[in-house]
Structures are given as structure tokens and as C-alpha cells.
Amino acid sequence: MGESSRITSRDGLRADARRNRERILVAARAVFAEHGIDAPMATVARWAGVGVATLYRHFPTRDALVRAAFARQTEICGRALAEALADPDPWRGFQRLIETVCELQREERGFPAAFVTVFPDSTAEQARVREQAERDLLTLIRRAQAAGALRADFHPSDLGVALLSHCGLVTALPHDRAASRRLVAFLLQSFRAEAAHQALPPPSTLSLRSLPLAADDSRRPRASRA
Template sequence: MAGNSSRITASPGRRSDARRNRERILVAARAVFADHGIDAPMATVARRARVGVATLYRHFPTRDALVRAAYARQMETCDQALKEALADPDAWRGFQQMVEKVCELQREERGFPAAFVAAFPDRAENDAQVREGAERDLLLLIRRAQAAGGLRGDFHPSDLAVLLLAHCGLVTALPHDRAASRRLVAYLLQSLRTEAAHKPLPAPSTLSLRSLPMAEGPHGRRSSGS
């Protein structure tokens, strides 16, 4: 009986250790990704977390799994922001608040922009379906905001990718200057209003959220799943 009792009481302790290790890995991952990009070596994350590489891989078998877990809260916030924007009876206000929320997350976590782009890899069919659903919702929001007269009629979905890339460049160069970030976002949003459309724009970019160069690491390598 004593032997059984010791095994039973040890289990919660092991689970507690595992939870602590998992949280340490996630904290370390966000710090490492902010400094070195999401293609930073997994061993660097393990060292920062002060755990073995084997321990890291037990919790997160692939890089994608680690990136997703590290920024799960931010991705959930983005999903919720899009849902709230679609539910807002004022389509322009919904669009504006969604953009502001995503840019706020870019300020909050410097590694998040690349994670945002890499969140739904093409190689996973279910994830691709989720991403395509989000893209359809975004297109619906854009069309609603245009139909309501708030968003300029020549706004193209690729313009959102350009906007996020521009803001990413600012927060990368000036990570602590919140005032500059908010002012840039305000400038960009004002330029998207219908009343700002005085002259035709050049042709839209071919960029999309899934093709932004933010998904590349510091050495120009696109992040991989391992």
C-alpha cells in the first residue's frame, strides 16, 4: 500500500513540474522570437527556458506547435476582434476597431506579426479551412464597410497586408514608442475613409496576409514547421 501511495502522490507533483516547464518554455519562446524571429533555433528557446531540448520537444513536437501556443492568446484576440467587427452595426467602426486591435497586438508582442502570418500553414487541411473562413469573413467586413460608405471604394484586401507591414516596420524600429504607433495607425485609417478618396490610387499590390515578408526570419528564411 505504501508503494502505491507514493506513486499516487508523486503524480500531481510531476504534473505541476510539467505545467511550470511548459509556461517557462512559452515565456522564453516569446522573448526569443521577439529578438530573433520565429525561425530562431529551438535549442535557443530551451536554453532561455532553462530546460532540456528533449523537454521542449515533449511539450511542443514542432516549431508550429510552439509558435501557436506562444501566441494563442493573441490569435484568439484577433479572431474575437473579427467576430466583433462583423457584429457591429456600424461596419466602418467595426473595421477600424479590428485594425486598431491587431496593431495593438503587434505593439504588445514583437514576435507576433510573423506568428500572425504563419498561424494557419497550408500543409494542414483543417487549418487551411479555418484560415479561408477568416479570409472570407474579412472580405465580407470590407465589402460591408464599403457599402455603408465608410471605407473607400477602391480599398483592396491586399491594402490591409500593406498596412500591417508598414506598422510592423515601425514597431520593429521603435518598439517602445506607442505614440508613434498610434499616430501612424490613425493616419492610415483616416486615409482609408471614403472622403479621403480624392484621386485614383495606383494598382493594388499582390500581397496577401499569407505572403507577407514578416513570415521570414532574420536571415530571410521563411519559418518552417520543425
Template sequence: MSTESSRMRSDARENRARIVAVARELFADRGLEVPMATVARRAGVGVATLYRRFPTKGSLVTEAFIEQFAVCVSVVDDALSDPDPWRGFCTVISQVCEMQAQDRGFAAAFTAELPDGHIDERTRALRGFAELVQRAKDSGRLRADFAMDDLTLVLMANRGLSAAPAELAPAASRRLVAYLLEAFRAGSNTSLPPPVPLSLDQVLLRR
């Protein structure tokens, strides 16, 4: 292979990586409605180059968030394998909030309706979490009135920490989660207001 060919292949890989990184940042910040032309301009490539790498917007979105989907599923699967369901529940809440604090694209990855079967992975993660919630309730460690909609409340509150300096957000998130987990622990005699039917898509994909 000639030096020129090697350089061209290297440039193509760098262009692809830059496009994916820029797309992920834009989708996380503005939602999935960001035009492809905006992605190309921010990445410093032509629109034709972008479409050669990613023929459809769906293929770009999928590539941008593929790692986050794998993380979503693995976090829940690991928690389900824990013999202590309360510990597994706490682990999911803690890790999801930590990833959200460190990477604003995580929420978009977890909630967006993506092509190529990735919506199945999101459903798998949410169903797994619902199973974990029930196990934790059955163990007597999680309060009986915890609802799946409360996961949305947790992520809403945690997302608010994005206003904090980037270097402080992870620590602030850990402290917030510690407070919330204490509130979720069974043993309180205080009744809560009814759950609020919040949509993850509506809440977490807002700009």
C-alpha cells in the first residue's frame, strides 16, 4: 500500500471519528432534530462527505450512541445478577446518574427512538429495571410506592446539575443520589403524592 493511500485511509478514519463525535455532542445538546448540514459544518466536512460516511440520519444517530446503548443494557444486566436486589437497584441509579453527569449524551441515548433495532435494547434495559424494582420491593428494602416514573424524576433532578461547573458535576451528582437513595429506602411511614406520568422522551430530550 502506498504512502498516499495510507494517508487517505487515515484521513477518512479521522473524518468519520470527528463526524461521530460532533454528532453525538449536537444530538445531546439540541436533540435529534439537528440537521445533517449542521453536523457537517461543525465537523468541518462537506455534506457530500457526511452522506458518503452515513447515508441516512438514522445511521449517524445509531453510530453516535451505540456505546451508550451497550452501557445501558450492561448496567441493568449486572444489577439483575446481583443477589441483593436493593444493592442492584442502588447500583443502577448511581451508575446511570454518574454517566449522565459526565456525559449529557447519555440521556439522549437512553431515551431516543433509534433505528436498526436499538429501540429493543432500550426496552430491554427499562424492562430489566422494572424487574429489579419489583425484586427490591419484594425484599422489603425499597419503599412500596416507588414508581417507574420516579426514574424520570431522578434523571430530571440529576440533569439540573449540568448548570454546575463540569469538574464539580460528578461529585454533586453522587451527593444528590445519596440523598435520593435514602428517600427510596423502605421504612418511612410518610405517604407520597401520586406518581407523575412523566415521559422520558419529553423530559430528557428537551433542549
């Protein structure tokens, strides 16, 4: 074993272990994009050029692998939610949040499937952060409604339905940015208060827990109270 492979980084991983971990994450994103997030873990290991045992040493569960593979995207979503709450214009914050999430769906083909899949919180801290994100999203929606910008009959589950719709589009047409942008524009226009001309059918039962807006809040800016 070479000297460089024994060097330990700040997170406690040796250089060779770190390289294996990065290869696994790159392979996971590629496999999830190609075969979906239910693809066998052995397939991820094979694409990464490592043994299955090595993969499980780094990521003991599929949940852990999916979370790590899309950690950057989830962190961006969490930061976008915090910035939306901090924006003095609640509609502008709401709009930018949706645009940011949809941009991430376009950017990483495997992310849409991970985005709409519910993974159980493995720790009390993760559950707490996710619950706070759900409350923050509800606060943002209520502020935009109170400002008269977001239609009064908008339900939190409508956001999940809209993002699922966009997910389907980018999955079917991954390279058609124009179609994606147009759909997002249509959705946002339909959410405006002035678009509410007639009653809607009952809302979906889709849970807010399917939205990956829970990031580490230790670095999040604190929004002022409504």
C-alpha cells in the first residue's frame, strides 16, 4: 500500500477510501438516472469499480446512499427555502423556490425520482429538521396567500403535484429546457390569485414529507417573523 493511501483526511477517511466513496457517489447518480433509484446496490458497486462490501461499508442502506448522492441538491433546496422565507416579497420567494427546485430536477436526471420518494428519517435530529422545513414551507405559503398573491385555495399538496408533473416532463424530455421552462411558467401563473376563477377539485393527499427541503439548518439565515 502506497504512502498516499494511508493519509487520513479531516473527516477520518484515508485517501483511497475517499476515492472509493466519491466513485460510488458518481456511479450512484449515473445508475439512478439510468435505472431509477430502485436499481440494485450491486449495480452501483459494479459501475463504481468497487466490491459490494466496500459500498456497504460507506453506505449501509439504500437510504444513506440516496441521501449522500443527492446531498448537494437537497442542501440547495433547503437554502432556497430559507432564502424564500427571508424575502420580504413572499410571492417572489415562493416563485424562486419553485424555479430553483425545477432547475435541480433538470440538472440531475436521477434527482427527480429521489425528490418524490419518501425516505424515513433515521435520527431524531433529521426528523426535527424535516419537520421545521415543513413548517417553514407552510409559513411561506400562508404569507403569499395573505399578501394576495397566491390563490387562497392553493393547498400545500399542490406544490408536490406540480413538482411531480415537472418531474415527469424532465424524465421524458431530459434535454428540452424550453418545455421545462414553459411548464414552470404555466404552473406559476396558475398559482396566482388572479387565476382563481372557479372552484378546484379536492386537493391531493400527497404529503409535504416528499419534498427534500430539509437541509442542515445550522447555516440557514433566520427569517423574520410574519
